[in-house]
Amino acid sequence: MSLARVFSGLWPAPDQRSPPSVRGRRAVESTVVAGLGWAGGLSFVALILSAVKEASAADPDLAVFDDASITYKGFEHGTFELVTKEAVPRHIIVDDPGQTVVLSKTGSSVSFAQIGNNASRMEDLQRQQQDVLANYSKDHGPAGSGTPPGEAVDQTLQPIDFQAPDGPSPQHALPGLVVPASIVPDGPLIHSPPTLTLGSGPVEIDTVAFDKFSASSGSFSATSFGSGTTPTFGIAGGAVGPFTVAGASYDVEKAGSFGILYLNSATGSYAYVPNNDAINALKAPNADSFIITASDGFASASQTFTIDIAGTDDAAAISGETGGSVAAIAMTAAAIAAAAMAHDVPTATGKLADTDVDDPANTFTAVSSPQASDKGYGSFTMTSDGHWTYALDSASAAVLALTAHQTLTDTFTVTTIGGTPQVVTMTIQGADDPAVISGDTHGRVVEAGGVHNSAQGVPTACGLLTATDVDGPSNAFVPVKCPEPSDHGYGSFTMTADGHWSFALDNGNCAVQALNAGQSLTDDFTVRAADGTAQTVTVTIEGSNDAAVVCGDICGRVTEPSNSCDPPPRASGTLSDRDVDNPDDTFTATTCPQGSDHGYGNFTMTTCGTWTYVLNSDNPAVQALRSCDALTDTFTVTTIDGTPRS
Numbered sequence: 001m002s003l004a005r006v007f008s009g010l011w012p013a014p015d016q017r018s019p020p021s022v023r024g025r026r027a028v029e030s031t032v033v034a035g036l037g038w039a040g041g042l043s044f045v046a047l048i049l050s051a052v053k054e055a056s057a058a059d060p061d062l063a064v065f066d067d068a069s070i071t072y073k074g075f076e077h078g079t080f081e082l083v084t085k086e087a088v089p090r091h092i093i094v095d096d097p098g099q100t101v102v103l104s105k106t107g108s109s110v111s112f113a114q115i116g117n118n119a120s121r122m123e124d125l126q127r128q129q130q131d132v133l134a135n136y137s138k139d140h141g142p143a144g145s146g147t148p149p150g151e152a153v154d155q156t157l158q159p160i161d162f163q164a165p166d167g168p169s170p171q172h173a174l175p176g177l178v179v180p181a182s183i184v185p186d187g188p189l190i191h192s193p194p195t196l197t198l199g200s201g202p203v204e205i206d207t208v209a210f211d212k213f214s215a216s217s218g219s220f221s222a223t224s225f226g227s228g229t230t231p232t233f234g235i236a237g238g239a240v241g242p243f244t245v246a247g248a249s250y251d252v253e254k255a256g257s258f259g260i261l262y263l264n265s266a267t268g269s270y271a272y273v274p275n276n277d278a279i280n281a282l283k284a285p286n287a288d289s290f291i292i293t294a295s296d297g298f299a300s301a302s303q304t305f306t307i308d309i310a311g312t313d314d315a316a317a318i319s320g321e322t323g324g325s326v327a328a329i330a331m332t333a334a335a336i337a338a339a340a341m342a343h344d345v346p347t348a349t350g351k352l353a354d355t356d357v358d359d360p361a362n363t364f365t366a367v368s369s370p371q372a373s374d375k376g377y378g379s380f381t382m383t384s385d386g387h388w389t390y391a392l393d394s395a396s397a398a399v400l401a402l403t404a405h406q407t408l409t410d411t412f413t414v415t416t417i418g419g420t421p422q423v424v425t426m427t428i429q430g431a432d433d434p435a436v437i438s439g440d441t442h443g444r445v446v447e448a449g450g451v452h453n454s455a456q457g458v459p460t461a462c463g464l465l466t467a468t469d470v471d472g473p474s475n476a477f478v479p480v481k482c483p484e485p486s487d488h489g490y491g492s493f494t495m496t497a498d499g500h501w502s503f504a505l506d507n508g509n510c511a512v513q514a515l516n517a518g519q520s521l522t523d524d525f526t527v528r529a530a531d532g533t534a535q536t537v538t539v540t541i542e543g544s545n546d547a548a549v550v551c552g553d554i555c556g557r558v559t560e561p562s563n564s565c566d567p568p569p570r571a572s573g574t575l576s577d578r579d580v581d582n583p584d585d586t587f588t589a590t591t592c593p594q595g596s597d598h599g600y601g602n603f604t605m606t607t608c609g610t611w612t613y614v615l616n617s618d619n620p621a622v623q624a625l626r627s628c629d630a631l632t633d634t635f636t637v638t639t640i641d642g643t644p645r646s
Contacts, residue, residue, distance in 0.1 A: 193299035213274035220268035222294035236291035256288035282311025316420040321350030330431035359418035402430025435469035435529040476530035513580040515543020548579035548643035582641040
């Protein structure tokens, strides 16, 4: 016959039929149910709560079944715990009157079920108990029904009161039964597992830096019930030591995903040694878990011990060229624009490297299209392998405003593939951008006629210059107060601070004097804006015909002939000349005789300066001369430049 034992907890009403010793207390009925196909064979003995034992002490007629096979723990406030004495004990909680616990055993297998005590269940329990009582057969003895024989009067069974948990319906009392002490055989000894307490595990916090984690230590505890032994600890899947961590001894270890857990099996002390590389490689929170066991030789318990890992994306360690310099172009804005069109712009380059525990090393976010720098003085690009390029915007107003001894700094930010930023700092070396000078950059003077020529010429030239400068004052020049020679030495110049220049021709200069009419020379002089920008002023020197200096035979003598048949009297001479702007000793030729100034004769002139005068004897004035009389006559010859000589 299959047997089962049913335990039910309930609070009977004070006015219901219960022994005075247990009325108003928690009552637990222990009923051996026979003949139920779902129960299986039973070798358990009865269990009753400690309150019933107290009642037994007060009332000798109240029997208490042997509880050698099933232990119990009594608690206040209406809760008790059944602990099976198996190799692996099980704990069964009967909480408030709303539960019925059914224990079953077939062979060496023990099972149980917890069923809520609703009104229908109460009726079913009552019916089962009545069936057991109705079918009792004392012949079965220890091998058969556990229902006590009615004729045994030395022991009584505590009546079972039924009460639905959801209403104060009347309880049904069963008549007292006589139970022989020998009808229920002792069952196998069943031990409860140790109570294992792990406590909270350590928390490893990963930061954006590469962290070095320290070992954490703690202790587990366990309590054994009724075994008389001290529990020992273990780690599921762990390896046997010995091991030493920070001077402490351990004999079990187990490697987790992010560290190693060491355990002292005798004391429960543990140490967790984090794996720096594994934790730093995390980008998100995670956990390391180990199954901890405690065994007292009869039963064991296990729980999961968890170490929380607050993983995060670690920052990369960046090295390499984190700065550079670039020089501004010293030219006008127009020239800078032309250079930009030709892609001839100042640049700086560099190379970065990185190491990253949770991302590939030496890998950066590429910037293929030029991006503006932080201050806008230039732009930058970046390759995925760490090469950066900075291009200066030479047309930037701030860059143009730099002088040769001034600098600016600009920055731009690149990132690794994991998002770690790196600022690259650029130093921009200024250049003295030239001023833009405009105004009177040309002048004109005219050579004077010289000592032998009354032409005064135009001996001076004047002009005004203006200057605009992006990195210096406008319309400001370096003054030249004392006259300074011009580049070719044909004159000298002065300059005022506000841009007025003056050029004075040196008419005594041989080259100037050598100029003839229609000829010219150019001379230059250089003035400078306040920032040093040079401006050349060109002066055109127009020549004048300087008179030649003639010397030689400038007088002659002829005598009127006494005979009209005599040849006409002649006189001749040679002239020479010195001319700064024409060949020397060169005269205008007069090959055909020309009449003299008074008509007393005529003359001729060669280019080399020889003149001839022929007297006109037939001239009445000449004929009228007496032997002691004289006349004066003149004629004029010219040098090649027209200088006359009489």
